[in-house]
Amino acid sequence: MNRATWFSVHSWLGVKLAIMLCFIVLTGTLAVISNELDWLANPAKRVTPSSVEGMNWQAVYATAQQEVPINTLRSIQAPLYPWYSAEVIYLDGDEQRHRLFFHPTTGGYLGDGRWQNWQRFFRMLHRHLMLPLTLGITVVSLFAVVMLAMLVSSLCIYKSWWTHFFRKPRWQHRKTRWVDLHRLVGVWSLWFLLIISVTGCWYLAERWGAAATSPERLTASSEKTLTQSIMPDSELLALMLAQAHEKFPALSITRVNFPQKSGDVVEIQGQADAILVRQRANFATFDPATGQPIQHQDGRDLSVHNRISEAADPLHFGQWGGMLSKVLYFVFGLFLTGLTVTGTYMYGMRVARISRHETKPRRRIWRRALAHMKALGWLSAIGVTACVGYGVFTFL
Incomplete structure (x- = not known):
C-alpha cells in the first residue's frame, strides 16, 4: 500500500473508534495506579515506613484470627511497598470477600476495606468493560489489534520517523502545531x-485457545485434609515459612494462600530469580495438617509458553520495575490517551476546513469530527456510558 492508503487506514481507525479506544487506554492508565488510588482512599492501607521492619506473617495471621473466624481466612498479602499495610482476604457469612489491613511488623489491626475497591473497579472496566468475561476480553483485545494496525500505519506514513525524536514543533499555525505535537508524542x-498492543493481542489469543496449560498442582494427602478443609495454627505456619526459605532460598515471599476445601494445600508464593513472572509462578506448597512439603515450583523451570503467559501482565501493566515503571507507564498512558484526542481533533480540522483567521473554531472542529464517527461513534458512546454506569452501580 502507498502512503495515502496507510493514512486513510490510520485516520479511519483513529476517528471511527476514537471514543472507545480513548476509554480503554484511559482506564488502563488508571488501572496501572489503581493500588495507589486505594492507598490514598483508605487510611487503613497506610503505615509509616520507619515503623516497618520486615513482614511478620505469624503476627498478622494471629491478629487476623482475633478479628474473624480462622476458617474464613483466604490469603495474606505482603505490602507492595514499605508504606503499605499487609492485607488479609476473608469470606463473610454470605461467602462475599472482604479485606482486613494489618501492620506488617507488629501485626496490629489497622482497619478494613471493601472487596470492590478502586483496583477492582478499573481492572474490570479496562479488562472486560463490565461485560461477561469472554465477550468483554474479546472486545477489548480487538482494540489491541487496532492499536497495532495504527502503529504500523504511522510508521508507513512518516518516512524516516526516527528523525522526529528531537524535532521542535512549529507553533506558528494551529494545524502545524497539533500535527507536530501529535507526531512528537507518537514517536x-x-x-x-x-x-501494550502485542500483550493485548496475546490476551485475545489466550482467550480463544492459546492459553498455556498450568503445571499440575498436587493436593494434600494426610488423612485429615482429605475429609475437610484444615487451617494451620500459627506455629505450623511458621514451620512452613521456614521450610519454604530452606527449600527455595531465592523465594521472596509475597503471599500465603490458605485452603478453601478438603485436599487443598497452603501455598506460599513470591518472586525469585525468574524475571517477568507473576508471583504465582514461584511457589511452595505444604500439607495444612502436618506442615509437610508437597511441591515447589521455580518460575525459571516453566515452559516457554508458560513464561510468555506469565510475562503478559507485568509487561502490560508496568509491574516489572516497581513504582518507577508504573509511573513511567502512567505518564505514557496519558500520552497515548492524548494521542487519541489530538488525532481526532486534527481530523476535525482537516474536514471542517477552518480558515487561518476564523476565531473560536473548536466547537465546529469537534462537531465535524464527531459527525464523521457516525454509527460507530454512537455505539462507542453508548457502550462507554453503559459500562461506566453499570460499574458505578455495582461498586456503590
Missing part, C-alpha cells in the same frame, strides 16, 4: 504502544 510512545 516517543512507540515502544509503549508496541508493548
Whole structure:
C-alpha cells in the first residue's frame, strides 16, 4: 500500500473508534495506579515506613484470627511497598470477600476495606468493560489489534520517523502545531504502544485457545485434609515459612494462600530469580495438617509458553520495575490517551476546513469530527456510558 492508503487506514481507525479506544487506554492508565488510588482512599492501607521492619506473617495471621473466624481466612498479602499495610482476604457469612489491613511488623489491626475497591473497579472496566468475561476480553483485545494496525500505519506514513525524536514543533499555525505535537508524542510512545498492543493481542489469543496449560498442582494427602478443609495454627505456619526459605532460598515471599476445601494445600508464593513472572509462578506448597512439603515450583523451570503467559501482565501493566515503571507507564498512558484526542481533533480540522483567521473554531472542529464517527461513534458512546454506569452501580 502507498502512503495515502496507510493514512486513510490510520485516520479511519483513529476517528471511527476514537471514543472507545480513548476509554480503554484511559482506564488502563488508571488501572496501572489503581493500588495507589486505594492507598490514598483508605487510611487503613497506610503505615509509616520507619515503623516497618520486615513482614511478620505469624503476627498478622494471629491478629487476623482475633478479628474473624480462622476458617474464613483466604490469603495474606505482603505490602507492595514499605508504606503499605499487609492485607488479609476473608469470606463473610454470605461467602462475599472482604479485606482486613494489618501492620506488617507488629501485626496490629489497622482497619478494613471493601472487596470492590478502586483496583477492582478499573481492572474490570479496562479488562472486560463490565461485560461477561469472554465477550468483554474479546472486545477489548480487538482494540489491541487496532492499536497495532495504527502503529504500523504511522510508521508507513512518516518516512524516516526516527528523525522526529528531537524535532521542535512549529507553533506558528494551529494545524502545524497539533500535527507536530501529535507526531512528537507518537514517536516517543512507540515502544509503549508496541508493548501494550502485542500483550493485548496475546490476551485475545489466550482467550480463544492459546492459553498455556498450568503445571499440575498436587493436593494434600494426610488423612485429615482429605475429609475437610484444615487451617494451620500459627506455629505450623511458621514451620512452613521456614521450610519454604530452606527449600527455595531465592523465594521472596509475597503471599500465603490458605485452603478453601478438603485436599487443598497452603501455598506460599513470591518472586525469585525468574524475571517477568507473576508471583504465582514461584511457589511452595505444604500439607495444612502436618506442615509437610508437597511441591515447589521455580518460575525459571516453566515452559516457554508458560513464561510468555506469565510475562503478559507485568509487561502490560508496568509491574516489572516497581513504582518507577508504573509511573513511567502512567505518564505514557496519558500520552497515548492524548494521542487519541489530538488525532481526532486534527481530523476535525482537516474536514471542517477552518480558515487561518476564523476565531473560536473548536466547537465546529469537534462537531465535524464527531459527525464523521457516525454509527460507530454512537455505539462507542453508548457502550462507554453503559459500562461506566453499570460499574458505578455495582461498586456503590
